[in-house]
Amino acid sequence: MAANPMHQFQVYRIGPEIKLGNFDLSFTNASLFMLISAISICLFLYFGSKQKNIIPGRLQLVAELFYNFIAKMISDTAGSKAKPYFPFIFTLFMFVLICNMIGMLPYSFTVTSHIIVTLVMAMFIFIAVTIIGFLKHGLKYLSIFVPKGVPVVLLPLITIIEIISYLSRPVSLSVRLFANMMAGHTMLKVFGSFVISLGLLGGWLPLSFSVALTGLEILVAFLQAYVFAILTCIYLNDALNLHH
Amino acid sequence: MRLKVPFIIFIFCFETYLFAAEAGMPQLDAKYWLSQSFWLILIFFILYLALSRFFIPKIKNNLDDREKKIKDNLNEAKTFSELAEKKNLDYENQILNAKKEVVKIITESKKQLDKSINQKKQQFEIEIEKEVEKAEEEILNLKKNSLGSIHNIAEEISAKVIENITGEKLNESSIKASVAEISKKKIDKYL
Numbered sequence: 001m002a003a004n005p006m007h008q009f010q011v012y013r014i015g016p017e018i019k020l021g022n023f024d025l026s027f028t029n030a031s032l033f034m035l036i037s038a039i040s041i042c043l044f045l046y047f048g049s050k051q052k053n054i055i056p057g058r059l060q061l062v063a064e065l066f067y068n069f070i071a072k073m074i075s076d077t078a079g080s081k082a083k084p085y086f087p088f089i090f091t092l093f094m095f096v097l098i099c100n101m102i103g104m105l106p107y108s109f110t111v112t113s114h115i116i117v118t119l120v121m122a123m124f125i126f127i128a129v130t131i132i133g134f135l136k137h138g139l140k141y142l143s144i145f146v147p148k149g150v151p152v153v154l155l156p157l158i159t160i161i162e163i164i165s166y167l168s169r170p171v172s173l174s175v176r177l178f179a180n181m182m183a184g185h186t187m188l189k190v191f192g193s194f195v196i197s198l199g200l201l202g203g204w205l206p207l208s209f210s211v212a213l214t215g216l217e218i219l220v221a222f223l224q225a226y227v228f229a230i231l232t233c234i235y236l237n238d239a240l241n242l243h244h
Numbered sequence: 245m246r247l248k249v250p251f252i253i254f255i256f257c258f259e260t261y262l263f264a265a266e267a268g269m270p271q272l273d274a275k276y277w278l279s280q281s282f283w284l285i286l287i288f289f290i291l292y293l294a295l296s297r298f299f300i301p302k303i304k305n306n307l308d309d310r311e312k313k314i315k316d317n318l319n320e321a322k323t324f325s326e327l328a329e330k331k332n333l334d335y336e337n338q339i340l341n342a343k344k345e346v347v348k349i350i351t352e353s354k355k356q357l358d359k360s361i362n363q364k365k366q367q368f369e370i371e372i373e374k375e376v377e378k379a380e381e382e383i384l385n386l387k388k389n390s391l392g393s394i395h396n397i398a399e400e401i402s403a404k405v406i407e408n409i410t411g412e413k414l415n416e417s418s419i420k421a422s423v424a425e426i427s428k429k430k431i432d433k434y435l
Binding site: 006007010013018023024026028031034035038041045046048049054060067068086087091094095113114115116117178 | 275277287295304307
């Protein structure tokens with residue numbers, strides 16, 4: 001089992017098979033870790049907002065730190081118009097962050113290392129942002145593909161490039177997160193198996209690599225959650241404030 | 245990140261050879277895609293509801309409460325400090341007024357004292373003059389009285405002196421006459 005570094009990404013069914021017509025909606029280990037992440041977030045925020053101290057406790061401080069962090073990020077990138085979307089972006093950031101962090105625990109499953117999970121989130125954001133854009137600006141939203149101050153000769157080319165880049169947003173958003181998580185965990189696993197195979201004599205070098213990589217991966221876990229959230233904010237900004 | 249991209253490409257290429265095989269990427273196995281999407285949407289939606297309805301307002305409330313409390317406390321402190329400043333000003337004014345009053349009182353009492361001293365002085369001067377006059381009068385009286393007694397003493401002394409020299413008693417009246425004569429001539433010099 002340990003020999004295959006990709007084995008950690010295996011999805012398997014837990015409990016009975018749930019079928020809805022032809023569709024298999026069984027509860028899997030991925031679902032389990034999504035649930036664990038969601039419950040962890042709820043518990044963390046529950047204990048983080050339970051007391052109402054003037055001088056906050058540790059958990060309260062961290063919860064408020066996250067709150068202020070996301071609030072500042074949204075107001076910095078998307079302005080005050082994006083305030084109604086704060087709960088969604090906060091949920092998104094917390095969910096991705098906690099999924100990534102829980103994935104760092106040994107023997108756990110990293111929900112965000114699956115392309116389908118990140119793609120669903122990215123597609124949802126993409127479609128939602130597009131709908132918001134059209135609702136706010138009508139057909140004028142299409143002017144997002146026509147940047148200002150571009151020579152007429154270059155305009156068709158630029159517009160095509162803009163359309164491609166706009167359509168590739170969900171792909172880049174989802175692949176960025178998925179690839180980072182998968183690559184990191186694969187590397188960790190590879191170095192972990194090196195420790196075992198090299199034994200007591202030669203295993204120390206990959207072990208030190210493993211330790212360093214763990215630190216790096218925790219950083220990446222946070223960074224990718226942040227990038228995911230801030231890119232959502234930027235896309236939202238494009239939809240809310242056309243040609244700011 | 246740059247290191248990881250070739251790695252991913254490698255994994256993808258690897259995948260094309262061993263699609264659906266055990267050694268491939270389980271991520272590309274479509275068997276549980278629907279299940280994962282379904283559970284993701286479900287759990288994320290519930291989490292979103294929980295956070296937006298319950299936890300985020302609570303944290304926001306906490307933060308707002310704290311900000312309000314701090315603001316209130318600051319305002320209170322400000323009003324208190326203003327009050328203290330006012331009181332301090334009052335106190336300083338009072339001290340200034342008191343000092344002015346003290347100076348006033350001192351000058352007034354000095355004036356009064358001077359006045360009364362002058363009065364007393366004048367009174368004393370008048371009294372002293374009176375006394376002096378009295379004394380002068382007395383002295384004058386004494387001088388006048390002493391004239392008579394000087395005559396007597398002079399007569400007695402001269403009678404004795406003559407008696408001692410001559411051994412004879414002289415007639416009193418003659419002595420008196422001579423003494424009176426002499427004293428009339430000379431006594432004016434001393435009186």
